[in-house]
Amino acid sequence: MRTIFMALSFVVSGMALNAQSGVYLTQTDFENNRLTYATNAVSDETKIRFNEFIEKPFIIVKHNGEKIHLFKDEIYAYKNKNNIVRTWNFTPYYFLEKGHVWIYYKDVYTSQPKGTQRVRKYFYSTHGKGEILPLTVHNLKRSFPNNNLFHLHLDAQFRSDAELAHYDNFANMRKVNYLLEKTTTALTKK
Structure with missing residues (x-):
């Protein structure tokens, strides 16, 4: 039982590290590469709409059948594929x-x-x-x-x-x- 739990914890932590998209709620999350609502496949249960093209002030996350609105000025940054975006004064900036x-x-x-x-x-x-x-x-x-x-x-x-x-x-x-x-x-x- 303990072996199964450890194997599952490695799989879950590996998914967060390899995730292509997600949200960094705080600066500490960003520095530790800890994504919330991490997803890396189209078939995942978590889907994120970043609203970059229309530039809405919020992100829409569909997680476990629930729709969550996260305002960009209340989170630290978000990762959309290979781009990390930080919003400052409602303007998105790509991290280099x-x-x-x-x-x-x-x-x-x-x-x-x-x-x-x-x-x-x-x-x-x-x-x-x-x-x-x-x-x-x-x-x-x-x-x-x-x-x-x-x-x-x-x-x-x-x-x-x-x-x-x-x-x-x-x-x-x-x-x-x-x-x-x-x-x-x-x-x-x-």
Whole structure:
């Protein structure tokens, strides 16, 4: 009996880790990869409608025959296939990287001379529940006012705000996080 219980607990925990969709109710759930209403197949009893296309302020979960509305501003984030989405001020942001700053992106449409074009904009927060701000040199300097070494390197290494989100293949992280890690380490060694 004990063996059956342990085998079932491994199967259930494995399903949550491999789940393609679900809800992170809190930041702790997100950091521990603990999904609520986890599902990974169309045939599961739990079905989630994320309302991304229409951008409704809530998620609809059908779980055990019951329909549950979860407001996006009352949960931490949700996972829809491979995308993790955090809502801040009723705006969805796609999670990219957790480091000294948490990096997000959002695709926006801008008007061009020949119609509209989709452009990827990058954002960040200084911690998991922090305010999400546009990823710019100016905002980073305001977020880390006492790190003068970071300020100098930002000015020297980045010609535009768009370069801040570039990926560093050697460091396996976004360049801004790598730079912030190195300058913070240099300050603490003094």
